[in-house]
Amino acid sequence: MFQSVIDSPRRHGVIDVRLRRTLWGVAGLASSIIAVVVAVVATEALPALRGVELPRFLNDPSWHPTNQRYNLAPMIAGTFLVAGGAVALGTLFGFLSAIFCCFYAPPRLAGLYRGVMELLAGIPSVILGLWGLTTLVPIVAAIKAPGFSVLSATLVLGLMIVPTIGLVAIASLQSVPRSLILGAEALGLPKWLTVVRIAFPAARSGLIASVVLGIGRALGETMAVMMVGGNIVQVPESLFAPVRTLAANIALEIPYAEGLHRSSLFVSGLFLTLVILVVLCIAEWLGPEPIHD
């Protein structure tokens, strides 16, 4: 109401119009960045998209881009495998953490644990990778060599997305109307049933969105996975086999790649971006709130 009084065009002086124009220019610049990013990556990917037929990225004999063999399938498989495992772990622990904070923990403890998750979310992925490399990989190697494996990558990545999923899940569980919970309690429903049958369905869209957000994060993560995954180009046949993801492939090869090789790495980057954007669109569509952070 008051906004409209201030907004009335009569009160806009020349200065205000000028500021408004400047701000539109700045905002236009900021929002055109995504177009530039996509355009640049697509342009760089174009030679490979033209020179290599699209199916060849999936059914070439191998990934030897210097010998015109462009099979990205092992990396795609590795990416989805590691991300899938990590999201499963992250969802389990993230949801349990959220339930703990919202329904079981005394308020002080809940706040404290929330703080732990926020700090965990703040640890740079390169440090988690270093920890995985020097601590987790030897432990996994003691079970079965070489230690650089799907398992290590999944565990580190899962750890990274527990706070992503947990913190969003807490927010969405907290937004469940208090009356629903109190009503369930008044009916004598055990706490566990209250959580599973009342709170979860009520917070469903937010919980799904939290998982989807975790998927997006897991697919795009590079450093930690690269440091503990072993990076051998193969479709891993067991949990203990080394794995290379699409993002790790880009990071490993871009420094020396040239020509179609370089271009095919941009193709994989474009593919990764598109997959993540589709995933985030689903989240946006399901989620009640914009959730990009």
Add this chain to the structure above:
Amino acid sequence: MIERSRFRFDGHLLLVWAAPLTITAIFVWIVGGVLLHGLDQLSWSYLVEAPRRAGRQGGIGPILVSTLLIVSVCLAVAIPLALGAALLLAEFVPRRSTGARIVRLSLDVLAGVPSIVFGLFGSAFFCSLLGLRFSILSGGLTLACMILPVLIRTIEQSLRGVPNAYRMGAAALGLTRTRAIVTVLLPVAAPGVLVGVLLGVGRAVAETAALIFTSGYVDRMPSSVLDSGRALSVHIFDLSLNVPGGDAAAYRASIVLLLLLMLINGGMLCIHSLLKRVMGISAQI
């Protein structure tokens, strides 16, 4: 009956307590591990000396300078852009107008792009196309694109947190909106803006993947922003993966990085609580 159910041992209770305990234990394990492996050789000289033998010995002086320069470039570009866009979104256009929606949508999409793709973009656009090569400038600009959505969102929220009475007061005094923004709204929203900026700095300092192919690996002291410079996170990555026997040094650098992030987070929390107490405005962290 009620008493019995209260004291009955429940399997799910174990599950619900085990998960947070596990996560907390691992968190302590990680932070403890970093401190344990790196704390012994940390000293003042480590922070100022140049690295020797590929970083296994010596310090991280030039790397800290490079990191600082990269973050400065990033902020110098990102803050004006973010402030402009946030002011527009919060003060000048209705929330649901088409223009605001398009700006928001494009920023949401930008926020979804993975950091490795920002690295690809930066190396193709800033390094090659604009001819900046591997440089601190390229790295900072790439990071600026990356943190822009978060920055705009937090700044917009803190501007929206300013009570309408301030706007009405300014209008009643006959101030133009420009003057009201400069003299009233921005000062009131400043702590919230600062929180947003610190959040962005935290992201920028922690980032590795987007910097490897944009600001490069060179660990000399940079002579200008057009020089290549190694960021702290890239230094840790390089030491742990490419330098045999570099683990101890990687842990030492990790402590510095964690301290830096703690400082940033601490600053953020201080401002946040100050904000709550003094002004009764709650900024979103």
